[in-house]
Amino acid sequence: MQTQIAYNDERIFFRFRWEQPDPGGWLHDMLVYRDGSWERFAEPSPWVPHRSDEDHTGFYEDRVSFLLDDGSVEGFEQFGGWLTAHYGMRSLPSEVPTETVQNDEHFGFDGLDKTDIRKYIPQACTGDWWENDWETIRPQAELEQLKSDGVFLDLPMWRAHRSNPKGYGTDHHILDYRHSDQGRNTYTTQSWTPDDGPELMWDPAVVDGGALDYHEIRDGTIPDQQDGTYALELDDAVEFDPSVAEWEGAMIPRRPLQEPHGSAADWQATGTWADGEWTVEMWRDLETDYPTDTTQLESGEVYTWSPAIHHGAGKRWHWAGYPYKLGLGVEPDYPGSQYTEGTTELVASEYSGETPSWSSIKSYTIPLIFPGILIWDDLVDADHPRAADVRDGTVTMWELYENDPETFLAAEEF
Template identity: 60%
Template sequence: MTDNWMPAEQEKQLRTRVAHDRERLHFQFRWDQPDPGGWIHDMLVYHEGEWQQFADPSPWVNDNDEHTGFYEDRLSFFLDDGSVRGFEEFAGWLTAHEGMRSLPSAASVADVESHPHYGDRLGKSDIRKFLPQACAGEWWEGDWQEVRSPGELRAMKARGEFLDLPMWRAHRSDPVGYGTDAHVLDYRHADDGRRTYTSQEWTSDGGPELMFDPDVVDGGALDYHAISAGEFPAQGSGTYALTPDVTVSFDPSVAEWEGAMIPRRPIREPAGSAADWTASGTWTGDEWVVTMSRPLVTDDPSDTTQLSPGETYLWAPAIHHGAGKRWHWAGYTHRLGLGATPERTADLPPPLVAHEVESAATAADVDWARLPVHTTPLIFPGIESWTDLVNGQHATAIRNLETTMWKLHGRADE
């Protein structure tokens, strides 16, 4: 993807309903999405005599005649109990810093791998979302090269100074009925346990480790040429993900043919804290309808924000379509009350209420038609980062938390 790509829509409207039954929190999300195929992701394709990775971006992101990308649609949100300074005012902008991948200032692989924390301790090769407070200096500085010591980071996490980051993924989690779960402190860490997807090994000459069961998918693989022509497997009911029930070992005599396409990411049942969120999405032909649900109190509070009826939390959503990393629509921070109506201020968007309902074991048990819809704008943030904000025109007001992104974007009167 080129660095100057911008979506056709600079703003998306997210329609949200929220409920709780004193045991579980339930969300329903809806947003317009006319492009099909957002459930196809990161494919290995046998093309011109060798296996190649066709990953990012999806064909509808640009107008190239020969596209070699497939990237799933996603919905995510930050959730906080008020412990993270600056999050209420600046939402996800707080987590994007100079040096982060996909920004022009992205740190080099060599610099990250040689860093004592990110390279030696975490084994990373890039910089992803992090909180400025995870770094030494003033609370707002956020220099990843000055990240705090492991002891200081553990103490912050124990105090709840992290952002909970659940996500619904159209390919990498939806086929098994779950979301994925992460949290942001010094990095975007996956929650403890087993997440819904992994990666299979592959080589250009030897191919992948796994393929589809040929009794389920003819030829053991999807057909790249058919999908490129718009013949997508049906979302939800079709076979397009390597779930355990349709996966077998790769056999080149069956699945090595021009255009054979096999997902690089096998899907599996999650476990542990990584399995807190159940989730399900349906593409109706012109919009996504996604539901997500989790217990208010989870087994692992060390990486998940714990919730209580009657309390108010902070929530900021985002949507990805056809591409990853920074190429998404980001939302502002909203106050979210569980059975209570949070106070409204002019510098923040209208708050949400999770309405109390009868016992609902799953989001499908909620009568969503009875609940009000909260519509909120999400915008394309481009390459603007927290580093830009705290050194720009409004630096003093931002550093002192005397303004908000909602106000800076001229929305205070909405």
């Protein structure tokens, strides 16, 4: 992934470019009418629209995201996103059953009211800094104090379907869960049933027949990412009418889009797919009105940054980067004794004017890997040959798997 980072006295900009030869990554989570009932088409993933399997039902958007920390989260500068993946998370072989989550005092009906376990940081749990059992989450008062002290990871995302048409990203933070920031995100969820269908459809004046045609899209006729209609804006939605939009192959997004506000709308963003490549820009103010769920930024300071890309898939099906030190106008020092110069250290360039002139901003090539099911528990397990170094924070992910960044970039698979 090619990455450029620029800032001025008020804002920071990120620009990402990566190859993505398969079109259609701007379609997401569709309700489709076939054989007399409505079905949700969101899996399996990843989805490629021109594959020969006529019954493929995966529609999942492309995304780019990153984790950002100001040094408050112990271990993040060494281990990046692996610090947040734990035993019991959804999509892992150890995934905690929904019923167990719902009956848990913290995550269940009487607490967060969740149905699964997602990312969290070990500091949200009791015990030593590296201990991470999801059943030992700290009391709410202690979590609130950690959040007030800035002990969380900032997690902004650009989503090709659920945020890009609105000109925003979506903003999240990780403490005891992957929480959405305060306010309102760019998307909501409409109710539906197999018999009655969705609540909403497109106004037929916007989309003929009130719905997209699944068969056309499956066969490769995809709405244009620039000027086609593929996302259901609430402003373009009307109450579902089965006499209009209940026909074989009718397809309506389950996630209508809305105007965001509050901390959830801190990041503006725009993305364009052309010639098999995404170009995405994300930007926000250095200082925001919501310091308890957004990492505040300052010129001359150093942060830890770790990116990821999803293509037509969710959950663990993504490509992740190791952690990098990011200096806003200053040269950072990466921890560890090996591979601490070059691509492990990024410097944001200062710019003037309304927006950066990207042709004059340094570009970094960031290698990404598929993380598989390697999680934090594996790294700190007593059977891991370097568990003591991990617990002491004296080794980094780059060193742990002996990946020299320069050699890493030259590897054929990247």
